[in-house]
Amino acid sequence: MNKSVSIIGSGFSALAAACYLAKDGNKVTIFEKNQTIGGRARQLKKNGFTFDIGPTWYWMPDVFERFFADFNKLPSDYYQLERLNPAYSVYFGQDDYITIEDTLEKICVAFESEETGSSKKLRKFIANAQHNYNVAIKDLVYRPGISPFELMTPVTIKKINQFFSTIKKDVRKEFKNDRLCKILEFPVLFLGAKPDNTPSFYSFMNYADFGIGTFHPKKGMYEVILAMETLAQSLGVTIKTQNPIDRIVVDKGEAIGIISNGETFISDIILSGADYHHTERLLDQKYRQYSERYWEKKIFAPSSLLFYVGFDKKIKNVNHHTLFFDVDFDTHAKDIYDNPKWPEEPLFYASFPSITDNSTAPEGKEAGIFLIPLAPGLNDTNELREKYFNKIISRFENLTSQDVKQHILFKESFCVNDFVKDYNSYKGNAYGMANTLMQTAFLRPKLKSKKVKNLYFTGQLTVPGPGVPPSLISGKLVAELIKKHHNN
Structure with missing residues (x-):
């Protein structure tokens, strides 16, 4: 191949695709709307503190290893990983x-x-989860979601019942202790759906959690983005920041270029790692594959209200990752998926990277990231943000038996409006489209446009789904599809 490729966006999937396409001999240019690359995985630096704005969990290290191995590299060529102990507390x-x-x-x-x-029971459950992991993460997710037959292998046919039962049903059948059930149901939240709407087969997330473990890249998740940038540039990829896309240029049903900041860039192939729904809005109506009604009916992963807080002291009684499940899980889940509204009593998650990594906060101080999962599309105001910060920080003080409010140096927030503004995210969702049974593999929006020749998609709204490892895989899948269609 020797094509010119314009890539919209610079998140994990776009950067991964750029690396593969450049390795195949294409001239690749990335167009990023923001000042810095990374998509949702950007960084906030303030007063000596460093925060990952987006993903904070490093799971499935084997997927990262497999990505870098495709370029004869190791993750350790770029960043240092530390296995967390404890992984987290609840x-x-x-x-x-x-x-x-x-x-x-x-x-x-x-x-x-x-x-x-x-x-x-746990050993048996995790043994099955490990088997599912070996089937899914080492094989199935590396298929492009073109045909239902991709899912039909001798192994998956034996496991067919696991596609029609749910994580919640399987967990509650084996375990009676509600606290343990909640811990086992927690990992599938990364897939963007409720445990009672997630197929049993996705128990491989439990193996990722308990079997493989939780890691931290020194200096934060953004180091992975910087590693991919270094790799991409070494392969000849050009990266243009502050280049939002105004339009995808289509001529006689064929994508021939993009318009950014009023300038037209002609290329053989257009690949979007930006929000799928937004990308189709860059096309004339007749070239869009999916209607507004289609998107309205889909189950989206939650949005989030995030706070990045600098504390003037070290925080006690917490770990690097700490979950707060002291309120009713099901009620909050209903407020996200069934009857979307701001939750009365939200569950929340807190991360304190400076417990592990002293590069993320000045000595004697603590960097705190707080996250409340929310329904996408909610009304988002500064007053609501403040109200919910006060809710969770009061509970945090009570649950961990310490005073922290008086020790806040600053806080920054990020919510629905910011997801829309910064990432053109559909309804301000944070993680893409949920992996439910009817939104798995070939039932997700396609990697290749059915209506416009030479137009492709990658990322969390397409195959294989939400999360950082799946985004890396999505980049590889679309690059392979482009190679298959354009080899000459």
């Missing part, structure tokens, strides 16, 4: 929490102390 009440450590053996001990006999 609060259920004041001074009442369960800690998830760094090996399955230690986690079994924690489970057994909560529910007698649960460790034996």
